[in-house]
Amino acid sequence: MEMTGEKLSVIIADDHTLFINGLRMLLQNEPDIEIMNIAANGKELLGLLHTHSPDLILLDINMPVINGFDALKKIKSFYPKIKVIMLSTYNEEHLIEKAKAGGADGYLFKNVEKDELLQAMHSVGQGQLCFPHKTPVNNSVFDDSDSFLKQFQLTKRELELLQFIKQNYTNQQMADHLHLSIYTVETHRKNIMQKLNLKNPVELTKFIIQYDL
Numbered sequence: 001m002e003m004t005g006e007k008l009s010v011i012i013a014d015d016h017t018l019f020i021n022g023l024r025m026l027l028q029n030e031p032d033i034e035i036m037n038i039a040a041n042g043k044e045l046l047g048l049l050h051t052h053s054p055d056l057i058l059l060d061i062n063m064p065v066i067n068g069f070d071a072l073k074k075i076k077s078f079y080p081k082i083k084v085i086m087l088s089t090y091n092e093e094h095l096i097e098k099a100k101a102g103g104a105d106g107y108l109f110k111n112v113e114k115d116e117l118l119q120a121m122h123s124v125g126q127g128q129l130c131f132p133h134k135t136p137v138n139n140s141v142f143d144d145s146d147s148f149l150k151q152f153q154l155t156k157r158e159l160e161l162l163q164f165i166k167q168n169y170t171n172q173q174m175a176d177h178l179h180l181s182i183y184t185v186e187t188h189r190k191n192i193m194q195k196l197n198l199k200n201p202v203e204l205t206k207f208i209i210q211y212d213l
Contacts (some may be wrong), residue, residue, distance in 0.1 A: 007032055008125045011048060012069065013039040014060035014087065019110065023058070027116055033121070042066025046074055049082075055125050056083045059104075061095065069102055076103035083124045088157050089176060096131060106130035148211070161185070168209050 010033060014020050020038055025032050036054050039045035043065040047059070057075065062070035072084055085106035086099045099107045105124045108117065109132070149159060164174045167213040171189070175182045198204050 007034040007057060008121060009034045009036045009054045010056045010058060010121070011035075011039060011045065011054045012036050012058045013042065013045040013051060013068070014058075015040050015063045016060075019060075020201065026117070028138045030118065033118075041072030042068065042074075045071055047160055049075070049079055053079075054082060054087065055119060058108075058121075059084050061086055061090075061099075069098060072102045072104055085120060085124055086103060090179070091132065092179070100131065107132060120189065153195050154192065154207070158188055158195075161188050161192065162208060165189075165204065 010027070012020060012023055012035065014023075024035060024038075027035055029189075036052055037048050039048055041063045046057070046066065059068045059071060059075075063071075066074075068086060072086070075082055075084055080103075083105045084103070085108055086104045087108055087110055088095060089110050091109060096107050106120055106129060107121055108130070112120075123130050127137070148154070149156065154162075160178070161174060164177070169177070171182055171185045174180070175185045178185070193204065196207055198207060
């Protein structure tokens with residue numbers, strides 16, 4: 001359903017009231033966007049589609065009753081002209097690929113900037129796809145990761161955490177990103193420090209720089 005100069009009609013499906021309210025505030029004053037309705041879960045969304053025909057749905061992945069992926073499958077089966085952008089807090093390649101395989105037209109992180117959100121919505125409304133670029137991996141480490149892991153007796157998960165630590169991720173951000181508990185992340189960090197015989201975060205940073213992780 002490509003746009004022809006008219007308002008982009010949108011339904012938002014998400015079970016977090018604060019996020020919904022924030023998104024509504026971001027979009028309500030946009031002259032070329034019309035928020036048609038709000039749904040709190042996939043079942044409610046599918047019910048709305050009996051009487052509403054939006055150009056675009058902003059669809060949360062994690063919702064009760066019927067989750068985003070199951071809702072996506074039904075939307076693309078019964079309403080193939082409706083564009084769908086999946087919303088997620090997780091930058092996980094397997095989730096992005098699952099969204100693509102399910103027929104989604106885009107995938108956005110919930111911490112996206114307003115300008116990027118608007119650009120993605122209009123691009124998808126015009127028939128384009130909008131998915132995150134893959135994060136480049138430092139091949140110098142991962143091509144030779146087995147010997148590196150054996151040298152320091154690290155696991156692949158611990159090496160992955162070192163990559164995030166280099167990017168200044170907090171323990172909570174790493175936990176959210178990797179679908180782990182904060183306790184598990186803290187345990188991994190302690191194990192890394194012990195295996196590398198490091199005493200504090202400064203020494204850990206020096207290690208990361210020294211080995212160009």
